[in-house]
Amino acid sequence: MTAASETPPAGSGAPVSAPALNAPSFSPLYQQIKTLILRSLQSGEWRPGEAIPSEIDLAARFKVSQGTVRKAVDELAAENLLLRRQGKGTFVATHAEEQVQYRFLRLASDPSTTAQGSTQREFLDCRRMPAPADVAAVLQLRPEDAVVEVRRVLHFSGQPVVLDDIWLPAPLFKGLTAERLSEYRGPMYGLFESEFGVRMIRAEEKIRAVSADETVAALLKVAPGTPLLSVERLAFTYGDQPVELRRGLYRTDRHYYRNELS
Amino acid sequence: MTAASETPPAGSGAPVSAPALNAPSFSPLYQQIKTLILRSLQSGEWRPGEAIPSEIDLAARFKVSQGTVRKAVDELAAENLLLRRQGKGTFVATHAEEQVQYRFLRLASDPSTTAQGSTQREFLDCRRMPAPADVAAVLQLRPEDAVVEVRRVLHFSGQPVVLDDIWLPAPLFKGLTAERLSEYRGPMYGLFESEFGVRMIRAEEKIRAVSADETVAALLKVAPGTPLLSVERLAFTYGDQPVELRRGLYRTDRHYYRNELS
DNA sequence: ACGCATTTGTTCGTATGTATT
DNA sequence: TAATACATACGAACAAATGCG
Numbered sequence: 001m002t003a004a005s006e007t008p009p010a011g012s013g014a015p016v017s018a019p020a021l022n023a024p025s026f027s028p029l030y031q032q033i034k035t036l037i038l039r040s041l042q043s044g045e046w047r048p049g050e051a052i053p054s055e056i057d058l059a060a061r062f063k064v065s066q067g068t069v070r071k072a073v074d075e076l077a078a079e080n081l082l083l084r085r086q087g088k089g090t091f092v093a094t095h096a097e098e099q100v101q102y103r104f105l106r107l108a109s110d111p112s113t114t115a116q117g118s119t120q121r122e123f124l125d126c127r128r129m130p131a132p133a134d135v136a137a138v139l140q141l142r143p144e145d146a147v148v149e150v151r152r153v154l155h156f157s158g159q160p161v162v163l164d165d166i167w168l169p170a171p172l173f174k175g176l177t178a179e180r181l182s183e184y185r186g187p188m189y190g191l192f193e194s195e196f197g198v199r200m201i202r203a204e205e206k207i208r209a210v211s212a213d214e215t216v217a218a219l220l221k222v223a224p225g226t227p228l229l230s231v232e233r234l235a236f237t238y239g240d241q242p243v244e245l246r247r248g249l250y251r252t253d254r255h256y257y258r259n260e261l262s
Numbered sequence: 263m264t265a266a267s268e269t270p271p272a273g274s275g276a277p278v279s280a281p282a283l284n285a286p287s288f289s290p291l292y293q294q295i296k297t298l299i300l301r302s303l304q305s306g307e308w309r310p311g312e313a314i315p316s317e318i319d320l321a322a323r324f325k326v327s328q329g330t331v332r333k334a335v336d337e338l339a340a341e342n343l344l345l346r347r348q349g350k351g352t353f354v355a356t357h358a359e360e361q362v363q364y365r366f367l368r369l370a371s372d373p374s375t376t377a378q379g380s381t382q383r384e385f386l387d388c389r390r391m392p393a394p395a396d397v398a399a400v401l402q403l404r405p406e407d408a409v410v411e412v413r414r415v416l417h418f419s420g421q422p423v424v425l426d427d428i429w430l431p432a433p434l435f436k437g438l439t440a441e442r443l444s445e446y447r448g449p450m451y452g453l454f455e456s457e458f459g460v461r462m463i464r465a466e467e468k469i470r471a472v473s474a475d476e477t478v479a480a481l482l483k484v485a486p487g488t489p490l491l492s493v494e495r496l497a498f499t500y501g502d503q504p505v506e507l508r509r510g511l512y513r514t515d516r517h518y519y520r521n522e523l524s
Numbered sequence: 525a526c527g528c529a530t531t532t533g534t535t536c537g538t539a540t541g542t543a544t545t
Numbered sequence: 546t547a548a549t550a551c552a553t554a555c556g557a558a559c560a561a562a563t564g565c566g
Contacts (some may be wrong), residue, residue: 205522250471261495262463327536348548351551
């Protein structure tokens, strides 16, 4: 991998990679710059919510043109890792201090019913334990590794709507307690960012329909057997590293999961 | 709306819009070009699967630089309306002849079970009828307007998995019959493109969990009361015009609805 | 209130690289 | 090999939004 800072291209559009090798590991300059920016994000050089250096500064730093930096930043912004604001700068994406809370929550409320009342969070449990086999598998842990297990309920307009069971690799979240979760104002991923330095940048969800069992029914205040949406989310940080497994059960009598296709 | 072909910008970056009006209807050049390309797509000047003119040709036609055309095309490609292929050209997106069939179907199969067997479609019904009130509302029709109602079942590896009820504005789909649907090889939206000139470019889905009633249970071969995924899709053509309402019920015992968050 | 500096956004032009036919 | 088309990269200038003095 030819570092751009090592081999500044000569005035014209000279190729950057070693021309000897015919193919396997070539990538355009802007992709290399993108990787370097990503590395700085991952290393914590710039923190969530902060501005990164201006395009001109980055161009000088990497010894490339502003346009090349621009294309790299464009892609990172398209992936929601960066946020561009004209006249102000380019900022590291964050789950905290965001206009719309819950960047990853795709729940919307029925128009016929409640006009988005307040949202409360209720933490039922937060304990350290050995990873269950299935959890360990998807989080790429060994079975004996410890995880933090969290159970919580989200209420909208006073009604329980979401029951979440969450598993996190314990080493990354030392000191996480129900108290800290309850005290924190704002989304859980915001807490993870600021207190534990773990940034969720992407997630995959698998959605199914299931029946409420007795326990779940009591927590969500529905009749046993009520159909619920099962949302299994695997969330990733930089480098496609899975750092959270979340199994959610959603009441969909007054809410629905919205999705856009294109 | 200042047409770019009317007022070619002077050598430097001169403003294009009438400077008298202080605000409401200004847009960057590339956005105007994007609108013009969109108009040509909508008018059918280029058909799905076909190549549009080269960037250089478009630049000459609209009297702008290649870079400006490029930015317009980039956005249309990002919205999946166009498809760029290096060395070959830029093509109008299509639902037919696509590597992955069913561009809009987010169903994936459990790894533990079947290795993606063949998919069969079974059309149970296709009739013309007055639009039900709720259907008319979301399709922006008057209650007396006619719609085509289609009911079908999708089978994967021989098992019924999806039951779809579909409503289409009848005037746009004259001559649509169960026979034509059955005969056509490939996705339904491919048929709509080639036979009726209706192109689905975007859709919104609302997902809930529901119980199978007697009728549905029989069709999907599950026990009554089985939880099913309810997927209500509203599909749009150019200009954000809704042209299809689809209510799907998915068995999620061997499949799941997958979604990516970022 | 005004203007200035900073930063991203837009637009042009040119040249070269890579993929396809 | 040559022609064509998209992809990358540079440079330059001006526009628009923001914040500060």
